[in-house]
Amino acid sequence: MENFQFQCATKIIFGRDTENLVGEELKNHTKKVLLHYGSGSIKKTGLYDKIIKSLNDAGITYVELSGVVPNPRAELVYEGIELCKKEGIKFILAVGGGSVIDSAKAIAAGYYYEGDFWDQFEGKSQVEKALPIATILTLPAAGSEASPASVVSKGNRKLAIMADCLRPVFSILNPELTFTLPAYQTAAGVTDMMAHIFERYFTNTKNVDVTDKLCEAVLRSIIKNAKIVLKEEKNYDARAEIMWAGTLAHNGLLGTGRVEDWATHRIEHELSAFYDITHGAGLAIIFPAWMKYTYKQDMNKFIQFAIEVWGIPGNDEETALAGIAATKEFFRKIGMPIAISELNLDVKEEDMQKMAEYATKFGELGSFVKLGSKEVFDIYKLAE
Amino acid sequence: MENFQFQCATKIIFGRDTENLVGEELKNHTKKVLLHYGSGSIKKTGLYDKIIKSLNDAGITYVELSGVVPNPRAELVYEGIELCKKEGIKFILAVGGGSVIDSAKAIAAGYYYEGDFWDQFEGKSQVEKALPIATILTLPAAGSEASPASVVSKGNRKLAIMADCLRPVFSILNPELTFTLPAYQTAAGVTDMMAHIFERYFTNTKNVDVTDKLCEAVLRSIIKNAKIVLKEEKNYDARAEIMWAGTLAHNGLLGTGRVEDWATHRIEHELSAFYDITHGAGLAIIFPAWMKYTYKQDMNKFIQFAIEVWGIPGNDEETALAGIAATKEFFRKIGMPIAISELNLDVKEEDMQKMAEYATKFGELGSFVKLGSKEVFDIYKLAE
Secondary structure: OOOEEEEEEEEEEEOOOHHHHHHHHHHOOOOEEEEEOOOOHHHHOOHHHHHHHHHHHHOOEEEEEOOOOOOOEHHHHHHHHHHHHHHOOOOEEEEEOHHHHHHHHHHHHHHOOOOOOHHHHOOOOOOOOOOOEEEEEOOOOOOOOOOOEEEEEEOOEEEEEEOHHHOOOEEEEOHHHHOOOOHHHHHHHHHHHHHHHHHHHOOOOOOOHHHHHHHHHHHHHHHHHHHHHHHOOOOHHHHHHHHHHHHHOOOOHHHOOOOOOOHHHHHHHHHHHHHOOOHHHHHHHHHHHHHHHHHHHHHHHHHHHHHHHHOOOOOOHHHHHHHHHHHHHHHHHOOOOOOHHHHOOOOOHHHHHHHHHHHOOOOOEOOOOOEOHHHHHHHHHHOO | OOOEEEEEEEEEEEOOOHHHHHHHHHHOOOOEEEEEOOOOHHHHOOHHHHHHHHHHHHOOEEEEEOOOOOOOEHHHHHHHHHHHHHHOOOOEEEEEOHHHHHHHHHHHHHHOOOOOOHHHHOOOOOOOOOOOEEEEEOOOOOOOOOOOEEEEEEOOEEEEEEOHHHOOOEEEEOHHHHOOOOHHHHHHHHHHHHHHHHHHHOOOOOOOHHHHHHHHHHHHHHHHHHHHHHHOOOOHHHHHHHHHHHHHOOOOHHHOOOOOOOHHHHHHHHHHHHHOOOHHHHHHHHHHHHHHHHHHHHHHHHHHHHHHHHOOOOOOHHHHHHHHHHHHHHHHHOOOOOOHHHHOOOOOHHHHHHHHHHHOOOOOEOOOOOEOHHHHHHHHHHOO
């Protein structure tokens, strides 16, 4: 096991009707918030009205900034930073999925940064201070509700920042808010959270027994409950399992004491930056290809994966490959694309070359297996 | 799944040589600490010198209060509160196992309480404010290094307080510091952490799939690595797994969304309060008896326990009983007593009556099965 430091201070408020607690909870921190959300679906579902009532009841004033899109854009972040400064806002309430929360985090970090906030995403400056944020989660997927990370796009660049000060002060998770999620978004969310665990599970760090078993436990639970929610969209308990699993998949716990990988996320980020596809769908395409490309690095780990996660018996290469095939088949069954060709986009070989170069612009990717632009290109080809 | 709120803000600093970081880490919080520890074994191992050096290097001054004993006593808590007030100390550094940390928490809570601190343990007043504390853990067992609880004894009463403000600000966990633990203490610690999971695992809350699997994962990992550390006391990786598992067993994560039980802890507390036995040893005696007394409440859960934790195949009452027998046998194998008679104490039936009455003084125990004084007496008899 590697030495590590771990602190996830985010307060989780989980369960039915918990969105109504937002005003009272905010009172411990602020009197005014930036209310940040997406396209307005929260108005259709009635969530918006509940939040406004809770804010009013608690005497919290708010300024709205809506319009966050999937793969959130830098343009709105600039706007958010200006708005917070102009209105004297020192706290952001993000209502939505990972895109809204990531956008809020970028505003929070950019608020205190003197230059162009995008510098931080380009790695020119570390995030050291940020406005506090809170979230009401409507889409279990990105894990941003308790993570220190934010991913934002500008042009066709999709980059990330990470800092403990970006972890939300509190996050409200009501599984009922996910009853109306379309099957495709539910499945993409499931894929995203599984990918967050894969990035930690496949490591060269030896003797990480507790976290190995925790990873397998959360994966098995996601797999089991994903099948249920895709059939019974209003099954509270299964939705609750998926929602809590999504947070645990990415709050850092499952990576304690181990070197994480994250090559696949970078490889996928280029795909979704170039073609604006759903992140989870991109991961469903790339992860099985990455597994196939790297499994010989540690056959035993892939055999363990097949046995413990997918319940496939055996102890040889065939078992390892069956585990990878089961992963791909699961993604297919839940309605995800599993090949670039299924996206019906005209992805040319020269685009793959370009994406591979962009992905490795800051150096080789991953740690389980180090990947240069040639290897990344090969993985795009494997995923074709 | 039940609604829940969960926040464990304790920063974990884990790994080799991490005790040397204590001074630098404290600088973020204070300039002066109460250095609280036990019988002085930390002087023999050299840990004390390292800590003093780190404090000096960081310019942190300290006042010492040693002498914490297992089943920590109220007398030293009174002394600690006075000392902090007299010396103007606003931060406690606890170095040791659960007893030292619990004693520190009692001082921390008592500092701000105007009356007799014991009132808080007797439930006459809730803990709402406490001095911040930090810990350097030397005995993985109680989980107090990240928990909101403290257990202290006065006379033959052993009582607990619980409040989120009692969670340590940071805890330093270096598995190397546990190399010199005697086998008996190692095993008692293992029993204690397993018991913390049992108290959460056996619940009437339905549909708690993720946390069920997390409980099973941590239990399996403890069982596997306990066998290793008892043979190879300096096996860093196995010691590390046990140490991290001990924290995860009791930081609250494994109880999220479920009603917890805690009858067995209360039943054991009377035993260790009356006879001053090691808490873990008492749990090894009481838990299998509690399981045997309650398993019919939810046969399927005990079958699941046998299968998932102990790898026992089957699907009937025999399987459930085999899981309980395996638990008892495991405790025996790691050197724990598994019956009151093995303690070589003269525990009379009238003492059991008295303990059963004390244990239920504030009402029935548990939630999986509610236990009055008669039922608690029966469990003592089963454990005889």
